[in-house]
Amino acid sequence: MRGGKIKIVIPENPDEFKAMEEIQKDAWNAEDITITPAHVLRAAQMANNCVYLAYVEDEPVGYVYGFFGFHDGKLYLHSHQVGVKRRYQNMGIGFLLKLKQREFAISRKIDLIRWTFDPLQSKNAYFNFAKLGAINREYIQNLYGEIKDELNHGIPTDRFYVEWYVFSQRVRDRVEKKVRPPSFENLEIPLATKTKKLKESMLVLGDYDTSLSEKLLAIEIPVNFTEMKNRDLKIAIDWRIKTRELFIKYFSRGYIVVDLIRSQDRKRCFYILCRESLEKILSENWWAW
Numbered sequence: 686m687r688g689g690k691i692k693i694v695i696p697e698n699p700d701e702f703k704a705m706e707e708i709q710k711d712a713w714n715a716e717d718i719t720i721t722p723a724h725v726l727r728a729a730q731m732a733n734n735c736v737y738l739a740y741v742e743d744e745p746v747g748y749v750y751g752f753f754g755f756h757d758g759k760l761y762l763h764s765h766q767v768g769v770k771r772r773y774q775n776m777g778i779g780f781l782l783k784l785k786q787r788e789f790a791i792s793r794k795i796d797l798i799r800w801t802f803d804p805l806q807s808k809n810a811y812f813n814f815a816k817l818g819a820i821n822r823e824y825i826q827n828l829y830g831e832i833k834d835e836l837n838h839g840i841p842t843d844r845f846y847v848e849w850y851v852f853s854q855r856v857r858d859r860v861e862k863k864v865r866p867p868s869f870e871n872l873e874i875p876l877a878t879k880t881k882k883l884k885e886s887m888l889v890l891g892d893y894d895t896s897l898s899e900k901l902l903a904i905e906i907p908v909n910f911t912e913m914k915n916r917d918l919k920i921a922i923d924w925r926i927k928t929r930e931l932f933i934k935y936f937s938r939g940y941i942v943v944d945l946i947r948s949q950d951r952k953r954c955f956y957i958l959c960r961e962s963l964e965k966i967l968s969e970n971w972w973a974w
């Protein structure tokens with residue numbers, strides 16, 4: 686495909702909704718029972734929720750699906766899924782789908798889009814925080830119970846419930862690519878996690894510190910959690926249990942996840958947590974502070 690034309694449309698005919706089932710099976714390596722069926726996607730779109738399909742040339746390759754939510758007397762958009770077929774990932778298609786979703790919200794004067802994701806999936810984390818400018822201050826334990834797909838099988842489905850303030854300066858800076866986080870080596874931020882590499886190059890989390898109080902702190906996560914899970918479920922579960930405690934403790938003390946940064950060789954990933962008002966985080970380029 687490389688170099689092929691990407692087009693994003695509102696799906697209209699039954700074949701397009703069927704294609705979204707196929708994209709899910711491929712993107713999540715999911716069993717039929719775990720996917721959102723075509724008829725639900727069709728109904729959601731019919732009721733004017735947010736459903737877009739991405740094509741490369743004539744092939745449907747990705748989609749985004751969200752519906753309206755209601756909290757504290759206000760409407761927001763809950764984005765249930767974004768998925769791109771494996772061979773088309775890392776080409777910016779997911780990013781374009783989220784931009785379309787942002788336009789959908791903006792044109793309806795909805796300022797907040799939320800979605801859940803597994804905080805140990807570093808790619809999703811980088812996508813959500815570094816590229817899109819979402820923030821997170823909520824941790825949910827085992828939200829769905831067990832899900833039978835490659836990403837989730839065998840592990841409690843803990844989730845961040847991110848907030849994407851689509852009108853904010855922070856989000857504008859990120860989606861217009863005006864601000865990108867520095868690499869980890871260029872920062873002096875205290876680390877709440879001590880990790881070590883096992884022989885088989887598996888990253889293990891040893892000691893961790895829940896009592897740091899600096900304005901910024903970092904929490905390391907593995908760079909390929911799905912592969913780790915397939916190779917050694919015990920190590921993966923250990924990551925889940927320890928990072929669960931870390932995030933819950935820091936969120937309870939007012940920290941907000943504001944970024945996911947990588948090492949220069951991209952082999953290590955670190956969350957950046959910040960203790961600052963949400964207003965300030967959303968309105969300023971805080972890497973310039």
Ligand SMILES: CC(C)(COP(=O)(O)OP(=O)(O)OC[C@H]1O[C@@H](n2cnc3c(N)ncnc32)[C@H](O)[C@@H]1OP(=O)(O)O)[C@@H](O)C(=O)NCCC(=O)NCCS
Pocket residue numbers: 712713765766767768769770773774775776777778779780781801802807808809811812816836908909954
């Ligand atoms: C998450 C997903 C939708 C992103 O779509 P995409 O088209 O691959 O995303 P993009 O190409 O716009 O961005 C991916 C970024 O992740 C980075 N990335 C890739 N692997 C990474 C890793 N292991 N750790 C950190 N970052 C990683 C890429 O470098 C890229 O950033 P860049 O553009 O700055 O180079 C897609 O990968 C997917 O379908 N995943 C499976 C389903 C899923 O998890 N959906 C989301 C939860 S509902």
